[in-house]
Amino acid sequence: MNTLGNKLKVTVFGQSHAPAIGCVIDGLPSGFAPDMERVSAFMARRAPGRNAWSTNRKESDTPEILSGLVEGRTCGAPVSMLIRNSDQHSRDYAGLKRTPRPSHADYTAIIKYGGNYDIRGGGQFSGRLTAPLCFAGALALQLLEQKGITVAAHIAQIEGVFDSAPDFASVARTELETLLKKPFPVFSDDAGIRMRQAIEAARLDADSVGGVIRCFALGLPAGIGEPMFGGVENRLAAALFGIPAVRGVSFGTGFAAAGMRGSEHNDPFFMDGDRVSARTNHAGGVLGGITSGLPLVVNIAVKPTASIAKEQETVDLETRESTSLVIHGRHDPCIVPRAVPVAEAVTALTVLDMLLE
Numbered sequence: 001m002n003t004l005g006n007k008l009k010v011t012v013f014g015q016s017h018a019p020a021i022g023c024v025i026d027g028l029p030s031g032f033a034p035d036m037e038r039v040s041a042f043m044a045r046r047a048p049g050r051n052a053w054s055t056n057r058k059e060s061d062t063p064e065i066l067s068g069l070v071e072g073r074t075c076g077a078p079v080s081m082l083i084r085n086s087d088q089h090s091r092d093y094a095g096l097k098r099t100p101r102p103s104h105a106d107y108t109a110i111i112k113y114g115g116n117y118d119i120r121g122g123g124q125f126s127g128r129l130t131a132p133l134c135f136a137g138a139l140a141l142q143l144l145e146q147k148g149i150t151v152a153a154h155i156a157q158i159e160g161v162f163d164s165a166p167d168f169a170s171v172a173r174t175e176l177e178t179l180l181k182k183p184f185p186v187f188s189d190d191a192g193i194r195m196r197q198a199i200e201a202a203r204l205d206a207d208s209v210g211g212v213i214r215c216f217a218l219g220l221p222a223g224i225g226e227p228m229f230g231g232v233e234n235r236l237a238a239a240l241f242g243i244p245a246v247r248g249v250s251f252g253t254g255f256a257a258a259g260m261r262g263s264e265h266n267d268p269f270f271m272d273g274d275r276v277s278a279r280t281n282h283a284g285g286v287l288g289g290i291t292s293g294l295p296l297v298v299n300i301a302v303k304p305t306a307s308i309a310k311e312q313e314t315v316d317l318e319t320r321e322s323t324s325l326v327i328h329g330r331h332d333p334c335i336v337p338r339a340v341p342v343a344e345a346v347t348a349l350t351v352l353d354m355l356l357e
Contacts, residue, residue, distance in 0.1 A: 079139075
């Protein structure tokens with residue numbers, strides 16, 4: 001399934017080393033005039049080869065709009081877009097159908113699709129497919145802004161380095177706006193320095209590191225979501241797990257709630273003028289699968305990049321024997337920074353879809 005959403009549907013197509021990748025977006029309101037300069041700026045945050053902590057694969061990620069816009073405005077038809085791939089090194093992937101890479105989808109894809117699987121660059125399983133998601137998410141973010149809703153994320157953790165975080169119950173829009181202007185999105189610049197040092201240390205050791213992205217959505221009204229399987233948490237978790245390398249999704253305090261008492265974890269209500277609010281926000285803005293009106297707080301765990309330059313154990317699927325493998329090619333020592341806008345995009349698309357419903 002390559003389609004996300006119910007009312008707002010986004011279908012992603014292509015493979016990492018195909019001539020192009022892209023998406024079709026159905027359900028956008030007509031008459032919407034997206035700011036394409038802002039769309040390009042948002043996509044540039046995810047694009048490869050822009051900084052020291054990402055792969056040196058060079059892709060412009062320039063979107064070509066094929067349909068759905070007339071004189072810069074949505075016309076009611078699906079918006080279709082493609083991004084042409086231009087810097088593939090397919091030879092780096094020769095032989096991987098025989099010796100699958102550890103922690104990649106190579107083995108399971110070979111089992112499912114046999115010899116038809118496009119293994120070049122990971123094919124349809126590649127993080128390259130998050131570029132169209134960022135295009136669609138950039139449109140969703142602009143539509144949410146029109147509704148007074150802000151979505152932004154920070155790097156909460158890289159390996160053992162943790163960023164500071166605002167009070168979940170009173171996240172300020174100005175804090176998120178400042179965050180969005182940073183090339184390395186953290187609240188604590190000192191933590192950001194130490195995170196980049198951890199990434200560089202892993203790169204020099206021919207290794208990789210993972211981390212946690214924390215995404216906020218401010219301005220959501222109370223009452224969005226459906227029990228029991230259509231809740232905000234259900235929908236967001238399903239969507240966010242579509243991002244390659246995501247290994248966990250939690251809300252608010254998340255798994256730390258398991259070590260707390262009810263008196264610590266409960267969020268006491270109080271009247272803030274004529275509005276019901278809460279002193280804390282351990283629940284992450286969702287109760288019973290329904291938004292409470294407090295900031296939505298989503299935590300996304302991202303695994304270390306599976307492609308590392310160290311020699312690793314694998315198997316030879318032809319001889320059925322154990323062997324070793326050294327992965328060649330260009331890979332991120334940490335994909336967390338480039339995954340931040342992807343998390344924002346998927347969160348925005350899911351939230352907007354639920355609002356349109």
